[in-house]
Amino acid sequence: MIGGGLTMTIAIANRGEVAVRIIRACQELGCKTVLLHSDVDVKTRAYRMADKTVCIGGSSSAESYLNIPAVIDGAIAGGAKAIHPGFGFLSENADFAEACLRAGLHFIGPSAKAIRQLGDKVNCKQLAQTLGLPLIPGYQGEKQDVPSLLKEVERIGLPVMVKAAAGGGGRGMKMIRSMADAGELLESAQREAQAAFGSPKVFLEKLLDRAKHIEFQIFGDASGRVVHIFDRECSVQRRHQKIIEEALSTSLTLDLRRKMGEAACALAQAANYKGAGTVEFLLQDDLFYLLEVNTRLQVEHPVTEEVMGVDLVKAQILTAMDQPVFGPDQMLVPRGHAIECRIYAENPYLGGVPSTGKLGMVEWPEGARRRFEYGFEEGDEVTAYYDSMIAKVIVWDETRIRAIQKLDRVLADSIVFGVQTNIPFLRKIIADPDYIANRVTTRWVDDKHSQPLAIPQMNERQKKVFELAKKRYVQPVNAEGNAKEASVFSNYWRTL
Amino acid sequence: MRLRLEVEGQIENVVIQTTGGVHWFSIDGEVFTLPEESSRSQGKKGKGLGGSTIEAPMPGKVTKLLKAVGDSVIAGDIVLVMEAMKMEYSLKAEVTGTLRILDCKVGDQVVLGKRLCQFEVQPEATASEAPT
Numbered sequence A: 001m002i003g004g005g006l007t008m009t010i011a012i013a014n015r016g017e018v019a020v021r022i023i024r025a026c027q028e029l030g031c032k033t034v035l036l037h038s039d040v041d042v043k044t045r046a047y048r049m050a051d052k053t054v055c056i057g058g059s060s061s062a063e064s065y066l067n068i069p070a071v072i073d074g075a076i077a078g079g080a081k082a083i084h085p086g087f088g089f090l091s092e093n094a095d096f097a098e099a100c101l102r103a104g105l106h107f108i109g110p111s112a113k114a115i116r117q118l119g120d121k122v123n124c125k126q127l128a129q130t131l132g133l134p135l136i137p138g139y140q141g142e143k144q145d146v147p148s149l150l151k152e153v154e155r156i157g158l159p160v161m162v163k164a165a166a167g168g169g170g171r172g173m174k175m176i177r178s179m180a181d182a183g184e185l186l187e188s189a190q191r192e193a194q195a196a197f198g199s200p201k202v203f204l205e206k207l208l209d210r211a212k213h214i215e216f217q218i219f220g221d222a223s224g225r226v227v228h229i230f231d232r233e234c235s236v237q238r239r240h241q242k243i244i245e246e247a248l249s250t251s252l253t254l255d256l257r258r259k260m261g262e263a264a265c266a267l268a269q270a271a272n273y274k275g276a277g278t279v280e281f282l283l284q285d286d287l288f289y290l291l292e293v294n295t296r297l298q299v300e301h302p303v304t305e306e307v308m309g310v311d312l313v314k315a316q317i318l319t320a321m322d323q324p325v326f327g328p329d330q331m332l333v334p335r336g337h338a339i340e341c342r343i344y345a346e347n348p349y350l351g352g353v354p355s356t357g358k359l360g361m362v363e364w365p366e367g368a369r370r371r372f373e374y375g376f377e378e379g380d381e382v383t384a385y386y387d388s389m390i391a392k393v394i395v396w397d398e399t400r401i402r403a404i405q406k407l408d409r410v411l412a413d414s415i416v417f418g419v420q421t422n423i424p425f426l427r428k429i430i431a432d433p434d435y436i437a438n439r440v441t442t443r444w445v446d447d448k449h450s451q452p453l454a455i456p457q458m459n460e461r462q463k464k465v466f467e468l469a470k471k472r473y474v475q476p477v478n479a480e481g482n483a484k485e486a487s488v489f490s491n492y493w494r495t496l
Numbered sequence B: 001m002r003l004r005l006e007v008e009g010q011i012e013n014v015v016i017q018t019t020g021g022v023h024w025f026s027i028d029g030e031v032f033t034l035p036e037e038s039s040r041s042q043g044k045k046g047k048g049l050g051g052s053t054i055e056a057p058m059p060g061k062v063t064k065l066l067k068a069v070g071d072s073v074i075a076g077d078i079v080l081v082m083e084a085m086k087m088e089y090s091l092k093a094e095v096t097g098t099l100r101i102l103d104c105k106v107g108d109q110v111v112l113g114k115r116l117c118q119f120e121v122q123p124e125a126t127a128s129e130a131p132t
Helices: A016-028 A045-049 A068-077 A094-102 A112-119 A121-130 A146-156 A179-197 A254-270 A301-308 A312-320 A400-413 A423-430 A444-448 A460-472 A488-494 B123-128
Strands: A009-012 A032-038 A052-057 A082-084 A160-164 A174-176 A202-206 A212-220 A226-238 A241-247 A275-284 A287-294 A337-344 A370-374 A389-397 B002-007 B010-019 B022-027 B030-035 B053-055 B060-065 B078-084 B087-092 B097-102 B115-121
Touching (some): A009 A068, A016 A032, A016 A389, A032 A045, A032 A068, A068 A082, A068 A094, A094 A112, A112 A121, A112 A287, A121 A254, A146 A160, A146 A179, A160 A179, A179 A202, A179 B078, A179 B087, A212 A312, A226 A254, A226 A444, A241 A301, A254 A275, A254 A287, A275 A312, A301 A312, A301 A370, A337 A423, A389 A400, A423 B030, A460 B030, B078 B115
Parallel strands (some): A009 A032, A009 A082, A032 A052
Antiparallel strands (some): A160 A174, A160 A202, A212 A226, A226 A241, A337 A389, B010 B022, B022 B030, B053 B115, B097 B115
16 A cells, blocks of 8 residues: 555445445545445445455345345355445434444444434434524424324424434424324334334424525544535435535535534534545525434535535545544635536336335446446346445536536436436426526425326437347347347347 | 447447346436346336226335225325335325235335236226325
8 A cells, every 4th residue: 555554444334335435435445345225225236346345235225235244244254344334224323323332343433422412403403492593383392293293293383394303314204284194104104113213203394485505515534624515405305315416515605614614513523523524505585494413424525525625434434443534724616517417217207106126237437526426237136125326427517507408418328237326306306497597495396297207209210220129139148248249140049 | 338429420429238127328418328238128117007006106115004904095195114224215195995915015125017906996086086
C-alpha cells in the first residue's frame, strides 16, 4: 500500500450497490473486506469483489442482515476489526452499535448514544426543541395503541402522516386523509415498521403538502469538529421514497442555506456527532421545519461527493479509526451540479410493482463525470426479499440544465435487460417542465405522475429493425460466462 | 448483443437479447420486451376476466386477509394485503359481489399472476358501477 494503509479487515453488513461502494473505499485505504451476506446473496457483485465472504443466515432480513448476533459472529469469524453497516438494515440501530463495541469491533458510524439521541425521531425532536429548531406539529408519545393514536390524529388535524420511529425510506409510512380509514392505516404502518425495522413504534406528524425536501450533509470528525458539507434537494419522491436527488438545492436563498446549515450543525454538535449524517428539513413558504436526522451514510451521498470533491465513505472509516479527514484548512466549496437517480427493478407499465428475475445484459454508458453505482450484473438474480433498488446513476455537469440533459442521455444509453426498470419513468420525470424549472414538491410525483406509463409500441421502422436484429441475434449457449456462440440457425429455429 | 444494422439505408445501433422467453430490444433509447413466439403468455396483465378475480400483481407474501369466503364485497374494498420488497400493497376488489374462492392464506409466498381469490359478481352492481 502506497504510504501505508490502515491494514485491517472491515466487515460489510449490507448488500447491493452500497456494499460495492464500501468495499471499494476499504480497498483504496488498504483494508481487507469481509462481506456478511444472506444465503441468497451469493450471485452479486459485492460477493465477487470482497476478499472474504461469510454467510450469516437465511434470505429474510430478520434471519441475516437484521440479526445482530449473526452479524457480529460473522464479522469475528471473518477476522474483521470493524463493521460498516451501510444504510438501511442495522445502520441506525443503537443496540447494534453497542453490540459491536462489546465484541471489540469498531462500529463505523456515530456512537450508540448519538444514534439514540438523533436517530430515534422522538428523542431527536425533543433535543431539537430544546435548541429552538422549528418542528412540524405532531405526536411523539409512548402511547402506541390505536385508539390513543386516533385521538392524536384528531387533535393535530388532517391530513396527518404516520411514520416508523425507527426508520426511514418510506417504510412504515402512511398518509391519513380521512378518519374512516385512519385505524387501518395506523395498523398497517405498525406492521410495516415491525417488518422493516424490528419495532412497531410510530409517530404522527401534520402533513405539509406543498413542501420541498432539503437536507444537509453533516460530518463530525475525530477531533469533535462538526461541519456541514452543504445541501441536497430530494423533492422528487414517490410514496415518500426518494427517486431523484440533487446537490446543491436550487431552492435555497443564501440566507436560508446559512440558517438551515447552522441548525443542522447545532443539532449534530449537541449530540457530539461523529461521522457522516444527514439532517432533513421540509421547506414550505420560505419556512423550514426539521424532519429527521439519518445517523448514517445516505443513499444519495454521491451527489454531495461529486459537487464537493469529498469521499464520505472513506471519511467515515478514517473517523472511526480516530484519524483526521478533511484537513484543517480544507475549504469546502461546491462546484457545478450533480443529479442522482435510483434505478428500481419495477414495472413502470404496471404502476411500479416490483419486477424480479435473472438479469440479462447490464451495461452502463461510462464517460466523464458519469458515475454508476450498481450491485448486480448479468446473470445475477433480483429477488423479492429486499429493496428493489438495483443501481444508482449519478451525473455531474457545470450547470443544472446541462446535468439534466446529460442524465437523460445516460439513461437512454443504459441497458438493463431481464427485469423491468423505472428508467422510462425517470426519463419522463426529468423531461417534465415542472422538474426542469424546479417547481417540484414532495407531493408532485404522486399528484402528477402516479398513473402507470403506457406500454410503448414500436413504430414501423423500429419493427423492421427488430425483425432484422432478431435474425442477426446469436444466442450464447451458456449465459453464465465464457459463452460459446450457437449457430445462427439453431437460434433461428428455437425462436420460431 | 450490440448490433449495428443498416435498414433502408439508415444505420441503427440497437441492443438485443433473448432471455427467459422474452426478446429484450433497445432502440432509440427505449426498451421493448416482446414475448418469444413460443411463449405468448408473457407480459399478460395480472387481471382476471372482468375483474372478478384478484391475481398477484407481483411476487411476494400474503400478509393479511380482510375478507373470508362468503363475505360480500363492494368494489374498492381491500380484500388482502401483500408484502414485497419490504413494502405493503393493498389489493382491492374491482367488483361488487361475494367472495367465493380464496386461493391463498396468510404467510403464503405467491408468484406473479397467481390467482388469489375469485368473486361472484352481483349483476346489477356491475351494471351501475361507475368508473372512479
